[in-house]
Amino acid sequence: MIGLGTPDPKGVFGSTVGLADKYGTERVLDMPVSENALSGVVLGSAIDGMRPVLTHQRVDFSLVSFEQIINQAAKWHYMYGGQATAPLVIRMIVGRGWGQGPQHSQSLQSIFAHIPGLKVVMPTTPADAKGLLLSAIFDDNPVIILEHRWLYNIEGPVPEGDHRTPIGVPRVVRPGKDITIVGTSYMTIEALRAAAMLVDLGIEAEVIDLRTINPLDHEPIIESVRKTSHLIVADTSWRNCGVAGEIVARVAEDAFHYLKSAPQRVTLPDAPVPTSHALTDEFYPRAIDIAHLAGDMMGISTSGLSDNSAENGMLDVPDNSFRGPF
Amino acid sequence: MTASLLELYRSMLLIRRVEERIIDEYAAQEMRCPVHLCIGQEAVASGVCATLDPTDKVMSGHRSHGHYLAKGGDLRRMIAEIYGKRAGCSLGKGGSMHLIDLTCGFMGSAPIVASTIPIAVGTAFAAKCRGEHRITAVFFGDAAVETGAFHESVNFALVHSLPVLFVCEDNLYSVYTPLEPRQPAGRGLAQLAAGMGMATAKGDGNVVKDVVRLSETAINHARSGQGPYFLEFTTYRWREHCGPNFDNDIGYRTQAEFETWQALCPIGQCRSELISSGTMSENELVSIDRQLNDNINAAFEAAKSASFPASHEALEQVFAN
Numbered sequence: 001m002i003g004l005g006t007p008d009p010k011g012v013f014g015s016t017v018g019l020a021d022k023y024g025t026e027r028v029l030d031m032p033v034s035e036n037a038l039s040g041v042v043l044g045s046a047i048d049g050m051r052p053v054l055t056h057q058r059v060d061f062s063l064v065s066f067e068q069i070i071n072q073a074a075k076w077h078y079m080y081g082g083q084a085t086a087p088l089v090i091r092m093i094v095g096r097g098w099g100q101g102p103q104h105s106q107s108l109q110s111i112f113a114h115i116p117g118l119k120v121v122m123p124t125t126p127a128d129a130k131g132l133l134l135s136a137i138f139d140d141n142p143v144i145i146l147e148h149r150w151l152y153n154i155e156g157p158v159p160e161g162d163h164r165t166p167i168g169v170p171r172v173v174r175p176g177k178d179i180t181i182v183g184t185s186y187m188t189i190e191a192l193r194a195a196a197m198l199v200d201l202g203i204e205a206e207v208i209d210l211r212t213i214n215p216l217d218h219e220p221i222i223e224s225v226r227k228t229s230h231l232i233v234a235d236t237s238w239r240n241c242g243v244a245g246e247i248v249a250r251v252a253e254d255a256f257h258y259l260k261s262a263p264q265r266v267t268l269p270d271a272p273v274p275t276s277h278a279l280t281d282e283f284y285p286r287a288i289d290i291a292h293l294a295g296d297m298m299g300i301s302t303s304g305l306s307d308n309s310a311e312n313g314m315l316d317v318p319d320n321s322f323r324g325p326f
Numbered sequence: 327m328t329a330s331l332l333e334l335y336r337s338m339l340l341i342r343r344v345e346e347r348i349i350d351e352y353a354a355q356e357m358r359c360p361v362h363l364c365i366g367q368e369a370v371a372s373g374v375c376a377t378l379d380p381t382d383k384v385m386s387g388h389r390s391h392g393h394y395l396a397k398g399g400d401l402r403r404m405i406a407e408i409y410g411k412r413a414g415c416s417l418g419k420g421g422s423m424h425l426i427d428l429t430c431g432f433m434g435s436a437p438i439v440a441s442t443i444p445i446a447v448g449t450a451f452a453a454k455c456r457g458e459h460r461i462t463a464v465f466f467g468d469a470a471v472e473t474g475a476f477h478e479s480v481n482f483a484l485v486h487s488l489p490v491l492f493v494c495e496d497n498l499y500s501v502y503t504p505l506e507p508r509q510p511a512g513r514g515l516a517q518l519a520a521g522m523g524m525a526t527a528k529g530d531g532n533v534v535k536d537v538v539r540l541s542e543t544a545i546n547h548a549r550s551g552q553g554p555y556f557l558e559f560t561t562y563r564w565r566e567h568c569g570p571n572f573d574n575d576i577g578y579r580t581q582a583e584f585e586t587w588q589a590l591c592p593i594g595q596c597r598s599e600l601i602s603s604g605t606m607s608e609n610e611l612v613s614i615d616r617q618l619n620d621n622i623n624a625a626f627e628a629a630k631s632a633s634f635p636a637s638h639e640a641l642e643q644v645f646a647n
Contacts, residue, residue, distance in 0.1 A: 027455075
């Protein structure tokens with residue numbers, strides 16, 4: 001394991017705490033601020049038989065290493081005719097809140113997913129955080145894991161032992177018959193909150209946690225839309241050329257005649273993420289926005305719904321326990 | 327590993343004759359990928375690789391034919407690859423710019439300048455993690471030291487005392503651009519690595535015995551755990567940057583400059599010494615040439631008659647397993 005601050009006291013939001021003590025600093029390493037070369041070093045160790053895990057404390061820090069990720073790692077198995085493999089994992093954290101701003105907030109799954117040869121996963125639950133990481137480590141391909149900063153605070157059951165979540169398989173986290181809401185990462189949480197709100201309007205939403213962006217078995221989504229006839233996709237990143245567009249395109253191709261309304265996307269607007277909380281409060285879509293959209297699509301009034309998210313405190317933190325700055 | 331002058335000669339001559347044959351055949355338009363030939367630079371490839379152990383690793387860039395062959399890469403698979411055939415070392419998916427032969431430790435080559443430098447450092451990192459006394463040598467040109475990837479790799483290799491040979495072939499040009507717009511005059515290339523704390527040496531890249539001598543020092547340094555080493559060799563590329571032709575008349579360099587370097591041909595210098603020292607006779611050298619050409623002929627014939635990959639193979643091996 002290697003990364004800026006990987007063995008330090010904060011342990012990457014707690015995710016690597018104790019590992020250096022347990023496995024030694026030969027194996028759990030800090031690194032120079034050289035993300036580009038270190039991505040190459042990680043690739044070199046992977047092609048030479050190791051299974052490295054590189055961690056970036058923000059997705060934004062990986063940008064300087066796109067050459068190694070996209071030109072080299074993604075293509076290494078293919079361009080040498082299958083003679084070599086690059087079994088590496090790069091964990092990247094999606095920042096949000098407390099004024100993270102344009103360069104500490106990006107969620108670039110659609111860019112990575114566009115590249116043949118890269119696997120891209122986004123766990124939502126603690127069980128999948130473990131399960132997808134283990135699957136990624138033991139996968140013989142380069143896997144990018146985007147972990148959302150606000151999901152570090154949620155709790156859930158985690159199976160003991162070698163628990164793996166299969167890469168490529170979305171999961172129905174809440175069955176329903178009236179509308180399909182596909183979510184990625186933290187937006188799956190907002191989709192579940194929206195589904196709870198919609199119950200009061202007599203709408204039973206089926207929420208699907210995407211978990212893998214690429215390679216993805218779309219069939220569970222298609223099957224859901226055949227049942228519900230309506231689709232919302234909620235993604236953590238920008239609208240234009242994003243993952244939500246890909247899901248909608250696949251449904252249009254494979255389930256067009258089942259749709260009773262045009263599929264909709266819930267995404268960030270196409271602008272860099274601003275810093276002031278006065279700006280981010282309206283920038284990030286919330287459960288209430290998904291619920292209003294669902295009502296519109298199904299011709300059901302949502303005027304009775306209230307947005308209770310602000311009752312829990314400020315909108316630029318995941319919950320009141322978070323005091324900033326990081 | 328100490329190679330004899332004859333073995334070094336044979337290695338360099340193989341490279342030369344292969345590159346010349348590519349030149350002869352290129353106009354037939356059956357080798358349909360860019361080729362970056364290393365004629366004139368053979369001594370660096372042969373000298374360094376002959377001094378490495380068979381279990382040591384090598385990585386390279388776009389001008390990799392010499393490094394591939396000198397390390398022991400399979401000739402037939404290289405030629406078949408350039409012909410785009412399924413029998414190629416990369417199954418026709420990589421071409422000249424993506425050669426690989428894991429059986430001899432040639433871990434890969436890629437044309438993005440300096441990209442394989444950190445990857446090579448990574449293979450050395452793996453060796454150190456596993457307690458193996460292996461070295462990785464990575465070959466690159468004078469422009470590679472201008473990249474961030476180079477400096478970051480040098481720094482990291484030093485932090486962890488990794489067994490890496492950074493081998494820089496200064497052939498004075500980056501495509502058509504001389505040193506002057508790219509680096510400050512009079513600074514030198516090895517100085518960059520020395521300034522970062524690395525042991526360095528500079529030598530004449532056209533005298534194969536000098537290449538061997540400096541390589542031995544560097545390899546002993548790295549293999550004994552003293553860390554990475556930077557070797558700078560001055561040499562010259564005879565043909566154009568990419569392609570089979572001469573281009574000494576298009577204006578970026580002169581015919582006179584080329585001829586000065588041609589007279590310093592690494593193979594010619596080696597040949598003269600073999601004969602003057604009485605090691606080999608003219609006839610024996612002719613016989614070696616003929617033997618090499620027989621092997622080269624066979625490789626080209628095999629490549630020409632080999633099958634192309636099927637079109638569905640373009641969609642295979644995107645992912646492993």
